[in-house]
Amino acid sequence: MLWFVGLGVSGFDSVPARGIDVLARADVVYLEQFTSPVPERDVSRIRDVTGGKLVLAKRWQVEDGAEILKSAKDGEAVLLSYGDPYIATTHIELRTRAAAQGTATGAIHASSALTAIVGECGLHFYKVGRVATIMGGESFATPYRTLYKNMAEGGHTILLLEYDQERDFFLDPSDALAGLLEAEKGQARRVIGESTYCIIASRIGSEDQRITAGMISSLAGTDFGSPPHTVIIPGSLHFTESDALGSTCRCVDAPAGNTVEKISAQMIAKYVPMVRAALEEAKSMYAGKYDDVLENAEMYIRDAEKFLADGHDEVAVLSIGYADGLVDALRMAGGLEPKM
Amino acid sequence: MLWFVGLGVSGFDSVPARGIDVLARADVVYLEQFTSPVPERDVSRIRDVTGGKLVLAKRWQVEDGAEILKSAKDGEAVLLSYGDPYIATTHIELRTRAAAQGTATGAIHASSALTAIVGECGLHFYKVGRVATIMGGESFATPYRTLYKNMAEGGHTILLLEYDQERDFFLDPSDALAGLLEAEKGQARRVIGESTYCIIASRIGSEDQRITAGMISSLAGTDFGSPPHTVIIPGSLHFTESDALGSTCRCVDAPAGNTVEKISAQMIAKYVPMVRAALEEAKSMYAGKYDDVLENAEMYIRDAEKFLADGHDEVAVLSIGYADGLVDALRMAGGLEPKM
Structure with a gap:
């Protein structure tokens, strides 16, 4: 039998009562510490x-698993790990391999940093979008994109920071934020800047846990204490979330949510006035000619705004592009500069 | 002092060791059962x-909280609840109110259904998108939209089903799926259909937990046993996820992921050939005239495909709309039907 027992977020204190029984009964317990260190x-x-x-x-x-699987075949083995055990994909693979060799498996679920951190910060879990992992040596394009996607829907983003047990390396929250600011320069979706409000959750579940929040610029140079740290970038905040954050966390700036204007909305805001102006020029140039084309352009400009308001973002963008094309064809044909 | 103690997903068995101490020491323990029932x-x-x-x-x-807050002011009070305590927004509000009256608070985190269910199904948590809640009497537009957004990014969607303690009512998984199929008819984003692969996680954490998976059509009429149930609609599946699902769950059909073509991709697939054909007609109609307009249209059609491939969906849609407008202006001016 192979048991996957979770330590939870508070070390031995957070092992479920039944997990203790399983530990006591097992022939061998493998304590895994590469997700998060376990204090001595x-x-x-x-x-x-x-x-x-x-x-x-x-x-x-x-990762190799051979010894663990053998122990589980011969007797009762436990893989004991931080948090809730199946969050680690390595553990899920081990369970599949155990099943393949005919070994029964079972899990003792325990508290996970993912739910604990969100709750401790006072945020609503149902507003949390996809989790992003930040590895120091890798591109920030993926977490930046995840942040944009979540924030465009008003959602919160949990940024898990790299931890390497062998090198005893934890990615610093400041380095993670600096990397995202750098990605902003390249991708320019207006997702994150010095005034973005961030939450740094440090050592959640331990007795000296601390949550620090504020704008990136205000947090610069802050000593968050020893790791592990997790960064949360909130989307829009419900007032109960602001109140919770303000009353139970150390807020350098008053709690505030972050918003990003969706690319589609940014486009409509830019192109609608531009195409309208181009249309007016074309109208006065052709004075009564090509009325059907010009009327169509006018209609599609209005449609673009309406579709955006109704949440049909793609149709809105298609409409303003179409209106722009109608106008520009006439402008080019008449010798004016196109306005795309 | 006000403690928020989590029961975890397995009733008393999943209360963390330290939580038991807190229960033993408290003057009063309030057991809350409206998130999920607690067996006798x-x-x-x-x-x-x-x-x-x-x-x-x-x-x-x-929800009222007055009595609990008074008990916590006068002595040691515990609010004991299913799962991880701060997942319930009501509890977060209570913590804020306790802080406001000067009462210290603390949490004993425990296993949450959110992480336990995903792991038991063998899915990777970092691929889970925003959680959706389905209430029987309400519109399915929001969960349908959440499903689309998650699936468009290849992510998994957890659908939490309504539970009403007072009426002892649990929304049936089949009713939840039927509602989403109905929403598909109205919104037609091609997100969900009879062949969509679904996972029904029943009674997770209890001794008779069971996970059933298969296409919606194959699951029709299945008796999932007593509640609670949670529905997961997976996005794309990594092979370790398929293997895990196949080896540890009851799969009516072989494990398979679901994909949705993004609206932007659906548009490019529809409009590129349409605008190309319209362009060819316009070219032969004008034979040598308006070459700049026609060349621009050709260029923007190519750009649309390229931008989509590069992940710049909005610019892709804008480009094909623009190309369509250029061509249609010439068509209308020449007496042909526009092709928008």
Whole structure:
């Protein structure tokens, strides 16, 4: 039998009651620490309740899995890990392999940083969009894009920061934010800037947890203490979220949400007045000619605004593009500059 | 002091070790059951460890909060609830009010259905998009839209189904899916149909949990057993996700992901050939005239395809709209039908 037991977010204190029984009964317990470090004090409490052998498993031992699967075939084995066990995709793979060799599996779920952090910050979980992971050495294009997508829908974004157990390396929140600001320069979707409101959740679940919030510019140079840290960039804030953040976290600036204008809305805002002006010039140039084309252009400009207001973003963009094309064809034909 | 203690997903078995201490020490424990019912067996085990008074709190008592806040001011009070406590926005509000009256608060985080369900199904949590809630009596437009947004990014969607403790009402998974199919008829984004692959996670965390998966048409008439149920509509599946689902869940059809073509991609697929054909007609009509307009149209058609391939969806749609407008202006001016 192979058990996946979660340590939860508070070390030994957050192991579910039933998980303790499983640890006591097992022949061998593999303690995995590569998702998040487990304090020495907790390791010794785990050792105390573990009935069989306790193995401090290396990352390769869990990824390779051969020894763990053999132990689980021969007896009762436990893989004990931070948070809720199946959040780590490595564990899901191990479960599949156990099933393939005919070994029964079971999980003792425990608290996860994902839900705990959002709640501690006072944010509504149903507003959280897709989680982004930030690796120091990799491109920030993907997390930047995830942030845009979430924020365009008013959602919050959790940014999980790189942790490498072997190098004892945690990506610093400031470096993560600096990387996103750099991505903004390249992609220019107006997603993030110095005035973006951020929340840094540090050591959630431990006794010295702390949540610091404020604009990126205000947080510069702040010492968030020892890791782990998680960054949350909120989207729009409901007043109960602002109140919760303000009353229970250390806010350098008053709680504020972030908004991004969707690319489609940015386009309509830019092109509608531009195409209208181009249309007026074309009208006076042709004075009574090509009325059907000009009327169509006028209609599609209005449609673009209406479709955007109704949430049909793509049709709105298609409409303003079409109106622009109608007008520009006449302008080009008449010797005027096109306005695309 | 006001404690928020999570029961986790497995009733008393999933209360963290430290949570038991808090229950034993408290003057009064309010057990909240409106998020999910707590089996009688667990209630009696909770009663056994509770040192002070145990109150089976009604929904209004938690929402009103006056009694709980008074107890927390006078002594040590616990609000004990299913899952991880701060997932319920009502609890976050109560914490804010406690802070406002100068009462200290603390949380004992526990396993949440959100992370447990995703893991039990073998799905990768970082691919989960925004959670949708389905209320039987309300419009399905919002969950339908959330599903589209998540799926367009390849993400999975968790659909939480309505539960009303007072009426002992759980929304049936089949009714939730039927409502989404109905929304598809109205909105026609090609998001969901009879062949959409769905996962029904039933009673996760309990001893008789079961996960059933298959196409909507194959699941029709299936008895999923007693509630609670949660529906997950997966986006694209990584092979480790398919393997996990196939090896540990009851799959009526072989595991398969779902894809939706983004509206922008649907538009490019429809308009590019249409505008190309219209352009050819216009070319032969004008034979050598308005070459600049026609060349521009050709260029913007190519751009539309390129922008889409590069992930610049809005610019792609703007480009094909513009090309269409250029061509149609010439067609209208020449007496041909426009092709928008």
